[in-house]
Amino acid sequence: MTYTLIVVPFVLVTAAATVATVRRPEFGRRMIRSAVAALVLIALTAVFDNVMIAVGLFTYPEEHLSGIRVGLAPIEDFAYPLCAAFLVPAVATLVERRPER
Template identity: 80%
Template structure:
């Protein structure tokens, strides 16, 4: 049973909903561009450091719980969290902003 991909569903769903809830707010396109740039950086860092940590034996993943897709040694599921963070954090911050007068 692929448990880790199922765990990601709520995170990805919340990220999509909250990000789309900010679509009518000012500077949405600019925020998405910056989020995409942040996502690229976070994904690159995840690829490097997850592979290093797995290679030196800091942690492992039970194969039965993974999708089987890997980037080096890192399971693809590890990349969803930084991707969600890159879009969710700015979206939440936008929703919490006080409206301009």
């Protein structure tokens, strides 16, 4: 199994949860905040994954990777912070109590 296939369920759950919040208040603002958070998390991932791989803390078997890298870090590693930036606010929005009308 490749890391790309492992990432697919996370991306699908994130997309579904995010789409489920489209009609909730402040959707646009939440998406902007999630995008900013995603950019920060992706930048941190790029820096720290490259450092950890460079010093030999871990390696990836080449046969499980897509082959696309950002420095030493495989592109698949960037899906997790991207999903976290959108999934966490979406889930928080879905579980928060709505004001009664």
